[in-house]
Amino acid sequence: MSKISEQFYVNEYAVVDKNVEIGEGTKIWHFSHIQSGARIGKNCVFGQNVNVGNNVIIGNNCKVQNNVSIYEGVTLEDYVFCGPSMVFTNILDPRCKYPQVGSDFYIKTLVKEGASLGANCTIVCGNVIGFSAIVGASATVTRDVPDFALVIGTPAKIVGWVSEAGRKLNFDDEGYAYCEKSNKKYKFENKRVIEC
Numbered sequence: 001m002s003k004i005s006e007q008f009y010v011n012e013y014a015v016v017d018k019n020v021e022i023g024e025g026t027k028i029w030h031f032s033h034i035q036s037g038a039r040i041g042k043n044c045v046f047g048q049n050v051n052v053g054n055n056v057i058i059g060n061n062c063k064v065q066n067n068v069s070i071y072e073g074v075t076l077e078d079y080v081f082c083g084p085s086m087v088f089t090n091i092l093d094p095r096c097k098y099p100q101v102g103s104d105f106y107i108k109t110l111v112k113e114g115a116s117l118g119a120n121c122t123i124v125c126g127n128v129i130g131f132s133a134i135v136g137a138s139a140t141v142t143r144d145v146p147d148f149a150l151v152i153g154t155p156a157k158i159v160g161w162v163s164e165a166g167r168k169l170n171f172d173d174e175g176y177a178y179c180e181k182s183n184k185k186y187k188f189e190n191k192r193v194i195e196c
């Protein structure tokens, strides 16, 4: 039997610990585990074999594909996409012999609204993924990613800029770009992109 509350859906093969908040319309699929203290917003989808760690905060309308662990210390704002098998981390220097267990040890990672993290990428902890940024498939993020940046590779480098809708931005001589899909105009200045 699947657990279908009036507000959210949990597949019968998923585990949701006590003391968890789950928003209306959220779906949690097979073999996923939501740990105690997690706070999840509305209309999120967690695919197969997803782990949401203790006290993790996740906004509204996020999509987490199969085989992703969102460890304690990670925060996802609204509309964050986590591609299949992408990897978060929360300790920089792990050692079995000198364990660092508990929230005091975990190094925080923030994924800002609208960002997409490609399949199989790795986010080294302590970094901020900017608003509407895209991390390419298999990239390794070792530094903050600016808003609207497109990064690829290991270590991840900026190779372009994208609109809120994910379209590549081509700036004119005055530094402006328009995205038809998002119907928004963007300006490139001081090595950063802002929405006009």
Ligand SMILES: CC(C)(COP(=O)(O)OP(=O)(O)OC[C@H]1O[C@@H](n2cnc3c(N)ncnc32)[C@H](O)[C@@H]1OP(=O)(O)O)[C@@H](O)C(=O)NCCC(=O)NCCS
Residues within 6 Å of the ligand: 083, 084, 117, 118, 119, 120, 134, 135, 136, 137, 138, 139, 151, 152, 153
């Ligand atoms: C990064 C990305 C957005 C780039 O898309 P794009 O601009 O259409 O890329 P292009 O096909 O024009 O490739 C441009 C160049 O970058 C390379 N490239 C593309 N994606 C790459 C990646 N993730 N890592 C390394 N190099 C990449 C291409 O090989 C190409 O190199 P070349 O110029 O030497 O031939 C896309 O490739 C990607 O990784 N998207 C994420 C997909 C994903 O994980 N989806 C998850 C849901 S299923």
